[in-house]
Amino acid sequence: MVRGPREGFIEDLESNLAMVRRHIKDLSFKIDKMTIGRRSSRKLAILYISDIANPELVQEVKRRVETIDVDDASDTGIIEQWIEEHSWSPFPQIQASERSDKAINALMSGRVVIMLDGTPFVLIAPMTFWMLAQSPEDYYERFPxxxxxxxxxxxxxxxxxxxxxxxxxxxxxxxxxxxxxxxxxxxxxxxxxxxxxxxxxxxxxxxxxxxxxxxxxxxxxxxxxxxxxxxxxxxxxxxxxxxxxxxxxxxxxxxxxxxxxxxxxxxxxxxxxxxxxxxxxxxxxxxxxxxxxxxxxxxxxxxxxxFGVPYMSPLAPIRLRDQQDTFIRAPFKYLRKRPMMLKTQDETQSNRKRK
Known part of the structure; x- marks a missing residue:
């Protein structure tokens, strides 16, 4: 049986925000709300942890979302295509998920999450190629x-x-x-x-x-x-x-x-x-x-x-510290730092010393 929570996002934005807020009770957890769509005026929320996420990343996400000028954006897939940098690439540059644990882990690592009313799928930015092979279940089992x-x-x-x-x-x-x-x-x-x-x-x-x-x-x-x-x-x-x-x-x-x-x-x-x-x-x-x-x-x-993060990072450019959670999933006592490529304000996610 696959381990992990069985809850997922739904089509109601407020319920999704409450679900995330129930798991993250940090005062630094921020939710910036806005509307998108000239005619539909759908509610959209940008989630991040202010003392972890890179302020430049947060501002860039907001800037790109604010430039979207359409009658209606009925799904986050439309937003994804508007704010990604390489529209002709077959590879996704923003991760989409309806799993709450994946969104929460992304926020804790210093990423930004975008939610839209009317769809259960949220967007996680920035994304790397190696995230195509990563799943939350990797962290729920022992590292081998x-x-x-x-x-x-x-x-x-x-x-x-x-x-x-x-x-x-x-x-x-x-x-x-x-x-x-x-x-x-x-x-x-x-x-x-x-x-x-x-x-x-x-x-x-x-x-x-x-x-x-x-x-x-x-x-x-x-x-x-x-x-x-x-x-x-x-x-x-x-x-x-x-x-x-x-x-x-x-x-x-x-x-x-x-x-x-x-x-x-x-x-x-x-x-x-x-x-x-x-x-x-x-x-x-x-x-x-x-x-x-x-x-x-x-x-x-x-x-x-x-969003400024190389797609093949930490392989190109090489960042040895980040490779502990790329091809392999090292034991938690070695995963003390957040990814260097995200340039987070608070790099430490665990103070446990190695034995």
Whole structure:
């Protein structure tokens, strides 16, 4: 059973504020309210702890929110797109969550939370790439378990992004890099298939995305049945009709499962989108294309900033102290300081000395 509170935010702003206030009884906890939308005049709240959060960060969040000039902002997703710096990037630069414990932990670390009346999702800024693999449950378990699950999610993000492309590149251009027994098995499974490997993988990935999107639009009970039964029936029929190979079904299935490992839904959507251009590059240039795509993604992410915080921090730039709570989750007695990248006023979050 997953540990942690079972409460979450709802559509009523005042109830959400009361929920946070019930957990944070600090006099420094501030709530700045304003309205947004020329015609709707929706209530919006910016939450922060005044003696922890960087004043420049708070002012920048307020400035960007105040520049929003629309008739109505019905969801925080609209606000997110207005205030983010890199609108063309597939990676989210502001974290969205409906979990109260995640918002409270963000406030305690020196981040700013944005709430909007009418939606249960709140925005947390600034955000880094590594937050795509971090979950509040990491802190509720002992540090070996938290570290293991966090690294498992990072591996799942890599699999969800590059596994189909690696399959296309290795089978099409570099079969010599695969063990001979496995190559023979793959070749046998592809016997009679009329499509190139790239087209075969593209058909399966598109079919999976269509099936996943359709299951979301159906009623909850029917959608789950359609997703499971549809995947099994279509996959089995495609293999028997020699449209795709059985090995590709395994690759696509692993990719789909890995894409659900990220606690950040908007991050998994971006990864699902990136798979297609990377597969195309792999189908043209092989493994060299996959490496080129990996380098281009790295360069792009290094250039992104979220409210002045580098997206790849603390890896780029390197901040060793912050890495205690990035790839790994160190024991609490070592997590005495808040992240350096946030430039908080009060850096100390625990005074317990190391033993």
């Amino acid at each position: 378990l938290g570290t293991f699950f966090r690294m498992l999610r990072l591996m799942a993000l890599f699999i969800a992004t590059f596994l189909p492309s690696l399959y296309v590149a290795l089978i099409s251009f570099h079969p010599g890099l695969i063990p001979p027994e496995l190559v023979m098995s793959i070749v046998a499974s592809r016997e009679g298939i009329p499509f190139p490997v790239f087209v075969e993988a593209l058909i399966m990935e598109l079919s999976l995305e269509i099936l996943r999107e359709a299951s979301l639009r159906l009623p909850k009970g029917i959608g789950q049945v359609i997703g499971i039964v549809g995947g099994l029936v279509i996959g089995q029929a495609a293999v028997e009709a020699a449209v795709v190979s059985a090995f590709l079904i395994i690759v696509v299935g692993l990719t789909a499962i890995a894409s659900f490992a990220s606690p950040q839904y908007s991050g998994s959507i971006g990864i699902r989108l990136l798979r297609f251009p990377i597969m195309m590059i792999a189908g043209i240039y092989g493994l060299y294309g996959v490496i080129l795509a990996f380098i281009c993604l790295g360069v792009h992410m290094v250039q992104i900033k979220s």
